[in-house]
Amino acid sequence: MFILQNIKFKDILAIDELEIPKDKVSCVIGPSGAGKSTLLKLINNMLSVDQGQILYKRKNVEEISPMDLRREVMMLPQKPIMFAGTIKDNLEIAFKLLEEDVPQEQVLKEVLKKVQLHKELDIQAERLSGGEKQRLSLARVLLLQPEVLLLDEPSSALDENTENLIIEMVVEYVKGNQKTLVMITHSKQIAKEYGDKVIILKNGKVVNEVKS
Amino acid sequence: MKEKEILNLQLWQLLAAYIFVIILLVVVKIRGLKKEQEIVLSTVRMTIQLVLVGYVLAYVFKQNNYLFTIAIIAVMEIFAINNIYQRVQQPITKKLKKIIAIAMLTGTLLSMLYFIIFVIGLKPWYSPRYFIPIAGMLIGNSMTGISLGVERLVSGVQDNKDKIEAILMLGATPKKATQDIVNAAFNAAILPTINSMMGMGVVFLPGMMTGQILSGASPVTAIKYQIVIMLGILASVSVTVFILVNLGYKTLFNERAQLVRGE
Numbered sequence: 001m002f003i004l005q006n007i008k009f010k011d012i013l014a015i016d017e018l019e020i021p022k023d024k025v026s027c028v029i030g031p032s033g034a035g036k037s038t039l040l041k042l043i044n045n046m047l048s049v050d051q052g053q054i055l056y057k058r059k060n061v062e063e064i065s066p067m068d069l070r071r072e073v074m075m076l077p078q079k080p081i082m083f084a085g086t087i088k089d090n091l092e093i094a095f096k097l098l099e100e101d102v103p104q105e106q107v108l109k110e111v112l113k114k115v116q117l118h119k120e121l122d123i124q125a126e127r128l129s130g131g132e133k134q135r136l137s138l139a140r141v142l143l144l145q146p147e148v149l150l151l152d153e154p155s156s157a158l159d160e161n162t163e164n165l166i167i168e169m170v171v172e173y174v175k176g177n178q179k180t181l182v183m184i185t186h187s188k189q190i191a192k193e194y195g196d197k198v199i200i201l202k203n204g205k206v207v208n209e210v211k212s
Numbered sequence: 213m214k215e216k217e218i219l220n221l222q223l224w225q226l227l228a229a230y231i232f233v234i235i236l237l238v239v240v241k242i243r244g245l246k247k248e249q250e251i252v253l254s255t256v257r258m259t260i261q262l263v264l265v266g267y268v269l270a271y272v273f274k275q276n277n278y279l280f281t282i283a284i285i286a287v288m289e290i291f292a293i294n295n296i297y298q299r300v301q302q303p304i305t306k307k308l309k310k311i312i313a314i315a316m317l318t319g320t321l322l323s324m325l326y327f328i329i330f331v332i333g334l335k336p337w338y339s340p341r342y343f344i345p346i347a348g349m350l351i352g353n354s355m356t357g358i359s360l361g362v363e364r365l366v367s368g369v370q371d372n373k374d375k376i377e378a379i380l381m382l383g384a385t386p387k388k389a390t391q392d393i394v395n396a397a398f399n400a401a402i403l404p405t406i407n408s409m410m411g412m413g414v415v416f417l418p419g420m421m422t423g424q425i426l427s428g429a430s431p432v433t434a435i436k437y438q439i440v441i442m443l444g445i446l447a448s449v450s451v452t453v454f455i456l457v458n459l460g461y462k463t464l465f466n467e468r469a470q471l472v473r474g475e
Contacts, residue, residue, distance in 0.1 A: 044381065045468055045470070046377065046380065046381060046470060047470065048468055048470065062468070066380075066468050066469040066470070067383050067384070067385055067469060068383070069383075070380065070381055070382065070383040071382070071383030072383075074381060074382060074383065075381040076381070077374070077377065077378050077381065079374055081374060081375050081378040081379075094382050097379060097382060097384040097388045097389075098382065098383055098384055098388075137378075140382075141382070144382065
């Protein structure tokens, strides 16, 4: 699905060759400062490479409209972003920003259940805890049903139990709907258990690729 | 306007007004505020600048030539635009500087021409006695509006970088990602004009009207002019700031809809 060829970005990332397979779960692990988030941002063109090229469906990402690319290849940053208003407002805003039809309330409730957020839709989003905000952000992205999900440590603010439930749900969703997932995780355990492919980054380089 | 009603100040009366500066200097010296130099400099500058401008305007009024009016407006615009570049605390890129100049020129000139030609119906249109002071007020107020607008726009984007990026990551356009910031910048920039309209005539008497009354015009005539000028200022500030924020946000993104960094 993605092929990275001889890419270089500042002195943060330098990758000779990397492939990210379609309809699979790829996990990216590595110490902080290894270039993991930069890698995801390059894939959906939030950043542009200084050298080399990134192909998405055999097309250079620089040649695709950035908005169309990001609508299909959607990234969820590590720090959850909340908008003013209720949980419902926070779920609907993405559709409003993209000028798409807002889903029915029932659909919103279902996605909240999926991400283990057992709250009413009319609760103010600012009153949620860090972990709850993270799950609400994830729910927002899941509702949009992108083809590729780029998740930057989607469970960093969660306790171990919820973390496992969430990752399992996301992986199940991806597999069941022929989606592609690239996920940065701090947990080798998660990477090993769920990753069809594990990419290990260190000092901006791919030091190992493991396929299970 | 009846000339005999005008109270012309004598030189000794003008000099008498400077006594307050001397008193201020003494107070500042006693309290050790170390502001003497600044006070003297600002007083001297104010005096020289106003005397010069008085003579220049007297000369220009006498010529009654449209080229002089245009030249003076051009100088005012250049000073105002440069003043904005210096006043804004945030770093501004070359592209944004260009937008500031475009917004300033388009907004002020459009509203200036509309108010002077259509509303006031000035004949000849370039009559410097009217054109220059009115243009000065529109340009001055628009300058303040744009400074505020730029400040709020750039700081708004900087303070909300994470949020803007998160919105872009969903596939939204830079326009959508910054719409709240653009609106807030517009509101902040026109707020002083709105506030001054609210208090006008009750909390304070505006400078132009006071000037007209002092120089012998009837308060009713002065008020009519003041209303037109205030609406002109509102139009000029709104148009300049509207152009600025709606074109300005684009300079903060590159052609790949990425936030421009480090400038």
